[in-house]
Amino acid sequence: MEISDPLDSVRISPQAPSQSDIDEYRRLSAEQAAGVGIVSTVWRGRDYAATVSAYLSVSYDPPTLLVSLYEGSRIAQAVASSGQWALTLLTADQQREANWLASPGTPLEGLLSQVPFRRGPATGNAVIEGGLAYFEVATTAVHEAATHLLVVGNVVGMGSGVPWHPGLGPLLHYAGDYRKIKP
Incomplete structure (x- = not known):
């Protein structure tokens, strides 16, 4: 059955x-809840990290991820150039870390000094402590799409980062703000 309402279109x-x-x-696409993560890389001996909500599990075999990064950002240039990156999925309790790394104008020097992290064993990129999960990724392709780079990798x-317990949940971005799943 086709429904047509020109006022909604x-x-x-x-x-x-x-x-x-x-x-x-922007308003309509914000009606989709998205998990919040931190993408990080090391490029030219310096740590880069930023908050993201546009990432996707592309394939399980082989395990493949995609992240969308604003092309004009420092993190996009660093990730595209370094050839490897990490994605940490944040818990609902990590809004402070998400806010810090989403803030425009964060300093390059000491960027991660306010964020507890460790080095990923496979790539050496920053993995945020206490995250739900982390993935270290080797880039296989970078695609330009409008104002963004789509970075794909294995x-x-x-x-x-934490043992599971009943109150543990993801940090979500919905309707322009951070949200939690209510237990």
Whole structure:
């Protein structure tokens, strides 16, 4: 059965969206809850890390991940150039870490000084302590998509940062804010 309601529908031009089209897309796409993670890498001897909510498990065989990074960001340049990265999935209690690494203008020197982390055994990239899970990834492809880079890679190491317990849950991004799953 087809349902049509022109009041709920907006047609846009992908080649030249208006600012109101972009704002409406942002509002509507925020209606999807997404897990929050930290992507990190080491490039030219320096740590880079940023909060992300656009990542995807692409395949289980072989284990493959994808992360979407704003092309003009330091983290996108570092991840694309280094050839390897780590993704730590955050718990609901790690909003402070997510906020710090999502803040524009965070310093390059001492970026991770406020975030407890350890080095991943496979890549040496920062793995955030206490995360639900972490994945160390070797990049296999980088694709340009509009204003972002889609970085795809094979998982070369993984683990968990905390033992599971009934109150443990992921940090989510929904409707422009961080959320928790209610037990």
